[in-house]
Amino acid sequence: MTRGTTLINGGWVIPMTDREVYEGGAVLVKDGVVGAVFRAEDELPEVETVVDAAGCVVMPGLVNTHCHSPMSLFRGLADDMPLASWLNEHIFPAEAAHINPETVRAGALLSCVEMLLSGTTTVCDGYFYEGEVAEAVVETGMRGVLAHGVIDFPAPGVPDPSENVEKAAAFVEAWKDRWPLVTPSIFCHTPYTCSEKTLAVAKEACRRLGVLFQIHVAETEDEVQRLKEERGISPYQLLDDLHILDETTLLIHNVWMSSRDMDLVARRGTTASHNPGSNTKLASGLCPASALMEKGIHVGLGTDGAASNNNLDLFNDMQLTAKLHKAYSLDPVAMDAWTVLEMATLEGAKAIGLGGSIGSLLPGKRADIILVDMNKPHLTPTHNPVSHLVYAATGADVRDVFVEGRQVVKGGRLLTVDVGSVMAEVNRIAAFMG
Numbered sequence: 001m002t003r004g005t006t007l008i009n010g011g012w013v014i015p016m017t018d019r020e021v022y023e024g025g026a027v028l029v030k031d032g033v034v035g036a037v038f039r040a041e042d043e044l045p046e047v048e049t050v051v052d053a054a055g056c057v058v059m060p061g062l063v064n065t066h067c068h069s070p071m072s073l074f075r076g077l078a079d080d081m082p083l084a085s086w087l088n089e090h091i092f093p094a095e096a097a098h099i100n101p102e103t104v105r106a107g108a109l110l111s112c113v114e115m116l117l118s119g120t121t122t123v124c125d126g127y128f129y130e131g132e133v134a135e136a137v138v139e140t141g142m143r144g145v146l147a148h149g150v151i152d153f154p155a156p157g158v159p160d161p162s163e164n165v166e167k168a169a170a171f172v173e174a175w176k177d178r179w180p181l182v183t184p185s186i187f188c189h190t191p192y193t194c195s196e197k198t199l200a201v202a203k204e205a206c207r208r209l210g211v212l213f214q215i216h217v218a219e220t221e222d223e224v225q226r227l228k229e230e231r232g233i234s235p236y237q238l239l240d241d242l243h244i245l246d247e248t249t250l251l252i253h254n255v256w257m258s259s260r261d262m263d264l265v266a267r268r269g270t271t272a273s274h275n276p277g278s279n280t281k282l283a284s285g286l287c288p289a290s291a292l293m294e295k296g297i298h299v300g301l302g303t304d305g306a307a308s309n310n311n312l313d314l315f316n317d318m319q320l321t322a323k324l325h326k327a328y329s330l331d332p333v334a335m336d337a338w339t340v341l342e343m344a345t346l347e348g349a350k351a352i353g354l355g356g357s358i359g360s361l362l363p364g365k366r367a368d369i370i371l372v373d374m375n376k377p378h379l380t381p382t383h384n385p386v387s388h389l390v391y392a393a394t395g396a397d398v399r400d401v402f403v404e405g406r407q408v409v410k411g412g413r414l415l416t417v418d419v420g421s422v423m424a425e426v427n428r429i430a431a432f433m434g
């Protein structure tokens with residue numbers, strides 16, 4: 001027996017290293033990493049701890065490639081309106097009135113709790129006071145690529161916009177040695193809320209610090225149209241002219257994209273985040289994710305903030321992705337379940353720069369693993385567990401969650417923080433809103 005070893009044994013192991021389900025398989029976890037993946041016929045090692053996974057899917061934790069975790073504070077505050085009014089008349093004023101380090105911490109804790117309980121082990125996040133988000137991520141035991149926001153207006157914690165990139169770079173410096181749970185990053189809001197100079201300086205800081213640059217782009221038709229009228233170019237061309245499109249830039253939304261834009265992004269090796277819940281709720285449109293993937297672009301799934309989704313259950317977004325693309329293309333073969341599951345795991349990990357560390361159960365990768373309980377009426381019978389994960393399961397079916405080999409959810413209960421206190425604190429803050 002080797003000390004510190006855990007064997008997750010039984011069930012349907014879906015390592016996402018190939019399109020195979022190992023029925024009756026097992027996963028060995030040692031020192032926070034995946035030690036081995038076994039098939040039913042393999043001989044199993046003696047270990048210190050055995051987790052019985054009979055009746056469960058055993059798979060990599062889900063990767064949410066886009067979120068603003070503190071925005072759970074604004075869940076359901078303003079719905080059923082266009083993005084411009086939602087943002088300018090509700091969200092920006094609510095942020096100005098209520099966002100401070102304490103509320104950011106409370107909202108981020110709530111989001112981390114929600115994500116871990118629904119099987120998301122990694123979040124790629126961007127907001128203000130992001131150091132508080134990082135503390136929440138560490139406290140709950142999840143993993144995050146966390147970015148400080150950059151915008152050319154006075155923002156929470158950054159009253160003077162001329163200091164916006166400097167503040168974001170200081171966040172990266174402060175958190176750059178906190179691997180494995182925290183990987184810092186910088187997030188420019190959009191090409192229309194950041195000047196060309198801000199965009200270029202922020203990307204330069206990312207290059208110098210060796211971190212991911214993130215940006216919302218082409219979310220609405222209006223923003224693309226306006227730039228075309230003013231400058232005669234697309235936002236992708238603008239970003240490329242500023243040398244921002246490369247393998248360490250993540251483009252979020254990508255709803256209004258021409259095939260020329262797609263070719264450009266593919267040529268630069270730039271990655272993308274698809275946010276079907278947020279884009280449909282705000283009626284922005286649908287990212288041509290299948291076409292992007294056909295061109296070799298890594299596309300992950302994102303929930304966006306809880307103010308525009310309105311939950312952070314990535315199972316929800318998996319189902320939406322599969323069904324929306326079929327309906328939109330009038331092709332039932334489009335966006336099959338395996339493709340969607342890859343987007344929520346390995347492709348998402350690649351999109352946020354962690355493809356070598358997470359996203360599949362390849363031996364040597366960090367042990368971020370979830371168990372999804374298939375012993376439920378809505379998941380019976382289990383002809384095909386991959387189909388169930390995309391078309392029938394929800395985050396509430398997640399039984400156990402491991403991050404870095406550490407169990408953080410057991411039997412549907414979070415082990416790291418008191419969920420009741422986290423919810424009570426958010427309710428206390430929310431009582432001052434509206």
Ligand SMILES: [Zn+2]
Binds near residue numbers: 067252304
């Ligand atoms: Zn967003």
